[in-house]
Amino acid sequence: MPDLSDVSATEQTADIVPEVKPKEEPVPEPRPEPKVRRLNIIGRRNVFFAVSLLIIIPGIISMVSRGFLLGIDFAGGTEFTVTFAGNPSVAQVESAVAAENINGSVIQTGGSGYIIRALPLTPAQQKVVEDDLTRRVGPMTVQQVLEVGGTIAGETIEFALLAVVLASVAILFLLAIRFRNVPGGWRAGFQFGGSALAALLHDVFLLTGIFSIMGKVLGWRIGEIDSLFVTAVLTVVGFSVHDTIVVFDRVRENLRVSQRLSFEQVVNLSIMQTAARSVITSFTVVLVLAAILIAGGATLKGFALALLIGIVSGTYSSIFNAAPLLVVWRRLQPLR
Amino acid sequence: MQLVLSWPVRLIVVVLLVFSLFVDGAGYVYRIANHYPLTGNVPGLPPNFGSWQLYIHRGLDLAGGTHIDYQLTNFPAGQSRADVQQRTIQVINKRVNALNVSEPEIRGAGSNYDRITVDLAGVTADQAQKTIGAVSKLVYTKWVADAKVTNGPEPGYKPAFTGLTGDDIQSAAAQIDQSGLNWVVNISFTQHGGNVFDTLTRDNVAACPGDPNTTATANCPLRHLTIWLDLTQKDIDNWEDPAYVGKISQPYDTACLSAQTPNTLCGKFLTDPITLQEISGGNATISGNFTQASAQDLALGINSGSLPVDLQVLDVTQVGSTLGAESVKLSLAAGLLGLSIVVIFMVIYYRVPGLLASIALLFYAAAVLAIFKVVPVTLTLAGITGFILSVGMAVDANVLIFERFKEEVRAGRTIAAAVDAAVRRAWPAIRDSNSSTLITCIILGFVGPPQVKGFAITLGIGVMASLVSSIVVTHNLLAIVMTGSSFRRPVLMGVDRARPV
Numbered sequence: 001m002p003d004l005s006d007v008s009a010t011e012q013t014a015d016i017v018p019e020v021k022p023k024e025e026p027v028p029e030p031r032p033e034p035k036v037r038r039l040n041i042i043g044r045r046n047v048f049f050a051v052s053l054l055i056i057i058p059g060i061i062s063m064v065s066r067g068f069l070l071g072i073d074f075a076g077g078t079e080f081t082v083t084f085a086g087n088p089s090v091a092q093v094e095s096a097v098a099a100e101n102i103n104g105s106v107i108q109t110g111g112s113g114y115i116i117r118a119l120p121l122t123p124a125q126q127k128v129v130e131d132d133l134t135r136r137v138g139p140m141t142v143q144q145v146l147e148v149g150g151t152i153a154g155e156t157i158e159f160a161l162l163a164v165v166l167a168s169v170a171i172l173f174l175l176a177i178r179f180r181n182v183p184g185g186w187r188a189g190f191q192f193g194g195s196a197l198a199a200l201l202h203d204v205f206l207l208t209g210i211f212s213i214m215g216k217v218l219g220w221r222i223g224e225i226d227s228l229f230v231t232a233v234l235t236v237v238g239f240s241v242h243d244t245i246v247v248f249d250r251v252r253e254n255l256r257v258s259q260r261l262s263f264e265q266v267v268n269l270s271i272m273q274t275a276a277r278s279v280i281t282s283f284t285v286v287l288v289l290a291a292i293l294i295a296g297g298a299t300l301k302g303f304a305l306a307l308l309i310g311i312v313s314g315t316y317s318s319i320f321n322a323a324p325l326l327v328v329w330r331r332l333q334p335l336r
Numbered sequence: 337m338q339l340v341l342s343w344p345v346r347l348i349v350v351v352l353l354v355f356s357l358f359v360d361g362a363g364y365v366y367r368i369a370n371h372y373p374l375t376g377n378v379p380g381l382p383p384n385f386g387s388w389q390l391y392i393h394r395g396l397d398l399a400g401g402t403h404i405d406y407q408l409t410n411f412p413a414g415q416s417r418a419d420v421q422q423r424t425i426q427v428i429n430k431r432v433n434a435l436n437v438s439e440p441e442i443r444g445a446g447s448n449y450d451r452i453t454v455d456l457a458g459v460t461a462d463q464a465q466k467t468i469g470a471v472s473k474l475v476y477t478k479w480v481a482d483a484k485v486t487n488g489p490e491p492g493y494k495p496a497f498t499g500l501t502g503d504d505i506q507s508a509a510a511q512i513d514q515s516g517l518n519w520v521v522n523i524s525f526t527q528h529g530g531n532v533f534d535t536l537t538r539d540n541v542a543a544c545p546g547d548p549n550t551t552a553t554a555n556c557p558l559r560h561l562t563i564w565l566d567l568t569q570k571d572i573d574n575w576e577d578p579a580y581v582g583k584i585s586q587p588y589d590t591a592c593l594s595a596q597t598p599n600t601l602c603g604k605f606l607t608d609p610i611t612l613q614e615i616s617g618g619n620a621t622i623s624g625n626f627t628q629a630s631a632q633d634l635a636l637g638i639n640s641g642s643l644p645v646d647l648q649v650l651d652v653t654q655v656g657s658t659l660g661a662e663s664v665k666l667s668l669a670a671g672l673l674g675l676s677i678v679v680i681f682m683v684i685y686y687r688v689p690g691l692l693a694s695i696a697l698l699f700y701a702a703a704v705l706a707i708f709k710v711v712p713v714t715l716t717l718a719g720i721t722g723f724i725l726s727v728g729m730a731v732d733a734n735v736l737i738f739e740r741f742k743e744e745v746r747a748g749r750t751i752a753a754a755v756d757a758a759v760r761r762a763w764p765a766i767r768d769s770n771s772s773t774l775i776t777c778i779i780l781g782f783v784g785p786p787q788v789k790g791f792a793i794t795l796g797i798g799v800m801a802s803l804v805s806s807i808v809v810t811h812n813l814l815a816i817v818m819t820g821s822s823f824r825r826p827v828l829m830g831v832d833r834a835r836p837v
Contacts, residue, residue, distance in 0.1 A: 163784050241769070
């Protein structure tokens with residue numbers, strides 16, 4: 001019957017870890033015996049789930065109702081990146097582009113640098129547009145011309161989605177295999193894998209949701225979705241699982257070592273033991289990303305921001321979502 | 337873990353390091369070996385070591401250039417699509433070679449062999465498309481009587497295919513003729529082409545006997561072997577339409593031909609020479625009103641052969657070289673900045689172990705750079721980002737070990753025993769988390785769009801190198817430093833308190 005009583009104790013999880021001393025946190029390491037600062041994360045899991053949902057739900061609503069601000073490689077069309085020798089006003093450039101009748105839009109990238117988006121154009125038509133612009137606005141240097149047809153744009157989206165789905169499935173099975181040797185066997189392995197997958201999807205939805213809000217609701221250009229953004233999402237997937245595995249690995253080890261603790265206690269202890277590492281690693285990566293965000297080129301800014309959000313989310317989800325989810329799952333489907 | 341600390345492993349690491357440094361500094365090794373100054377332009381760079389050329393291969397977004405995706409249409413019936421795609425790639429390769437591009441990349445793609453991707457560094461989109469899309473299929477025709485024909489080079493006659501085309505030509509060269517005044521194109525046929533040409537010229541001469549230079553009757557159209565560019569059956573079917581023939585019979589216009597749609601009419605006429613005598617031996621000369629440039633263009637067109645399919649442009653990306661150089665500078669700066677921040681943080685937070693990890697990190701950077709040069713991996717903007725991110729992963733393995741080390745020390749182990757236990761216990765987490773990243777990289781490498789592939793490859797290489805760097809290099813350095821007792825002081829090891837050793 002111990003399983004049943006465990007299940008019925010759902011509401012009393014706050015009491016499971018007896019020595020909750022939140023005030024102890026700023027105090028230096030207690031000595032000399034090994035003591036880990038114990039916050040009861042498992043007990044307050046509903047708070048953390050709520051925080052996640054609070055961010056994710058508006059994002060999902062925005063994704064469903066507004067969609068995304070698509071970059072050129074997803075939307076298709078022609079994009080000129082140009083620098084004018086003179087210092088034309090935005091209005092000047094806009095009127096010159098409007099006169100071309102190519103459904104063009106103008107974005108100022110700083111100083112006399114502009115990005116001009118238009119319908120798909122043949123090389124001959126591009127030449128005409130370039131010549132006309134030079135005539136109307138003044139001499140300019142064409143730094144980059146991107147021309148993406150609808151076929152390629154569609155395929156890029158398909159490939160990206162396929163990659164995310166395949167990576168998720170592969171990670172689920174990898175974790176199931178690696179964690180099948182904990183008590184409970186394969187079923188336990190899939191509980192670990194499934195919880196990690198849920199944390200991963202949390203990060204993917206949070207990131208895409210925030211970008212949907214930034215791009216469509218707020219109308220910021222940094223919220224644009226292109227293949228670099230897809231790369232960012234996939235990196236976040238990698239990092240998120242990375243973090244989660246470190247916590248789960250500790251759970252696996254502690255399950256073996258501390259037989260007398262309950263599952264909740266083991267998980268909470270493992271989170272505490274790995275939290276320093278998770279925060280430090282994320283912090284170093286965040287430092288690198290901040291460097292890219294500040295010093296990197298304009299093309300990399302959106303990318304760096306996406307990674308920044310994703311990595312912070314990944315760290316949060318591995319500590320506050322993945323492990324608590326594992327506990328919830330264990331309660332719903334008791335093993336051993 | 338004892339194995340990791342053994343001397344053979346240390347020897348391998350040192351050899352790898354020396355090799356990496358040699359590869360990374362190949363340019364400087366070359367300069368010193370040949371007594372060149374260490375800066376500025378010197379001949380012979382990038383250096384060759386044997387058949388090995390060592391330098392960083394830059395993708396289009398960094399080097400500047402043009403990327404084009406082509407859709408292949410109008411596959412010839414009854415041939416393997418894979419073969420046709422391969423032949424098309426060869427033809428494009430030959431044409432592109434004329435542009436003198438360093439490392440042109442022409443790859444087949446598409447689910448049904450129906451795509452070709454072309455990457456050309458330092459070439460504008462305009463140049464690239466003109467060169468690749470040029471239509472230069474030579475067609476030889478003879479003339480057959482047709483009273484309804486009123487226009488064209490030979491009124492009263494219409495052309496008929498002879499079966500001889502540019503595909504039967506081995507090579508062509510633009511040269512000055514014997515008089516030294518006129519440009520001509522000398523061609524040599526393949527074995528089969530030479531035989532066909534022999535038969536054709538013999539039949540020609542037999543059709544209008546006599547010496548064409550003296551007898552008027554001998555100068556009959558039946559004795560002409562006419563050369564066109566890209567003449568089609570549809571053109572011949574329309575030969576009785578004077579306006580149509582008038583257009584087709586204009587001198588060939590490559591600009592028009594390379595941009596033609598089914599409804600445009602371009603000049604396709606090249607030359608209409610009389611056959612003086614039977615020509616055996618497989619060589620022939622095309623003369624006409626050539627300039628040097630037009631003779632060379634034609635020779636190039638013939639040499640590169642004809643495309644077996646039609647090419648349709650799906651997308652074009654052109655990157656200016658200044659933008660590329662700017663991106664390189666910015667991402668290098670970001671990478672260096674990131675690396676220095678990480679090193680500073682590690683040293684402050686973890687003291688001696690942090691310093692050792694930073695040294696391992698430099699080993700890691702040197703090794704990865706060498707791998708990029710040797711494989712070679714073409715670096716793109718996304719690829720560099722993958723590399724920078726893998727620095728983060730490399731640090732993570734170290735952080736895992738060091739955090740564990742602190743725990744083990746707090747649990748009462750001696751410093752030396754704690755190092756060993758920390759590496760051993762951190763290993764499963766390092767192994768599992770990195771293998772999940774590697775799996776993601778492999779999937780992205782296979783199914784991702786091109787940009788994502790570059791990222792996946794550099795991240796994957798980085799993750800593997802980071803494993804070696806953290807597990808083997810850091811651990812060894814730690815073990816070596818531990819033998820000096822003065823290093824074992826807790827303050828230096830970054831732990832608050834530990835039992836005396």
